[in-house]
Amino acid sequence: MKDVFITANSIISPLGFTSEANLAKISKEHSGIILHSDFSTSPCYASIINNKKLDQSFSTLGNSKMYTKLEKMMILSLQDTISQSTFTISDKTALIIATTKGNIDALNNNFKPERAYLPVLGKKIQEFFGFKTEPIIISNACVSGILAIAVAKRFIQNNYYDNAFVVGGDIVSEFTLSGFQSFQAISDKPCKPFSKHRTGISIGEAAASVAITNKNTEKEAIQIIGDGSCNDANHISGPSRTGEGLYLSILSALKEAKIQPETIDYISAHGTATAFNDEMEAIAFNRAKLEHVPLNSLKGYYGHTLGASGLLEAIVGIHSIKNNLLYSSLGFDELGVSIPLNIIKNTIKAEVNTFLKTASGFGGCNTAVLFKKMTL
């Protein structure tokens, strides 16, 4: 099978409109989560992109009024990634889009309700950049973003495409906010993943994108060496008590990469900061013999960015490899899960060669992807 590499990347979030700007904020432990009082429900903590700043950046690319917020975020991110990429769009280039809810706000705003259909969103992005192939849209709850990387890898390995641009994004809408509130899952403070004092999630919005290719021309490259996406077969809205699907996903990724758990230098966990999710992850990582591996959740910086989260957090992991830094798990203080985990309390220098990114979501879905530094 062909080797597959991740090259260019870009993050659009409240922390900045490039990956570098985001990483600079993370290294200073700045969070995008602040108290927002303009929701029609009640004030709550969330990580939200400033509309004026977004429109200002977008104005160099197109007419802000013609595109939804999510489309602008995704287009800005892709534009940045495409401009950095070593390859150009050909008829063997896939466009892969990951989102949970897409333009769900079109059900209740000035855009036509048809805009809420994901293929309509796909077409907007495809036409903007002139992609020659039909967009591949993945909507698989909160694993969408990281699953999109696995899908791109599999398609390239099997020669269906030479390369791909992958973009993931979701917005903070009244739709998702009220839904998580109805589950009583929203924290009354900025979220505190894996902490004893955690009280739930904070939601956030972001778009993230990467270029994936079978040709590496860089001296130091990031290879995607294994993946797995297994179901808990347990509950549609609650994480498995045994971490079954996540454990199986990690095993599947390890088996494909032909590596042992001790080879992993860092885990970028899902860590939503709900009581059940974080406990489930602790169980799965222990079952996979990964409890000693330095681990963080980036939800303390971004909140839970839903379909973007896995992709966004994988990009931060890639920068951990490049910068030889393990970033602190913001919001963590005392361990709040029943079995050991090695949570990164302070940002530290460390050589990272191999890392694991995981995510889990409603519907019992889980995804694990392994990334490795390759030096030519």
Added chain:
Amino acid sequence: MKTNLNIITFCRIKNHSISINGKEVIQKDSQLTFSEFAKLVYKEKAFAYPKFFKMDNLSKLGFLASEFLFEKADLDAHIKENIGIVLSNKSASLDTDRKYQETINDKANYFPSPAVFVYTLANIMIGEISIKHQIKGENAFFVSDKFNELLLEQYTVSLIQNKKSSHVLCGWIDVDKDKYDAFMYLVAKEGTQNYSKEIIKNIYTTN
């Protein structure tokens, strides 16, 4: 390194009718709504799975198709456990999204329900099928403008080539207002009916 794959079984649900491998097994009155139709089918088959009544219409449709398909395919539990599930549609969960949106539109009559919200993700249907049949294999939900035989073939072949799955449950399960359309099929190396994107597209359009 082309792998030859076969279609083990296929199920079609549309126009108040259910067929397995091209043979109609259920036909109901065309005046029924989808949920009335689904309830009648459930009773007739005596499924004894009360969770069915909590599901939204999309999950009900996917659930019914998978029940008929697995009944016919009759796979061993160890094979079933690792089946990959790759489903797709056009509307994602919009049919339920609209119902949920109605519960939050009016601030004087605001009643968001977690029981409805959880179904505002199309892959919940994969979760429901996985729970019923104890399937812990690969999952993916794709959205496209119409039945995309190329995408489903490429992903199915990738899962089997990469040794992630031996059997893949594929399908197009769409519910949008009063329209519904289900086509589900099981692909593996075993079997006698050749699988290709052309063959599957032909089955979809002629059944």
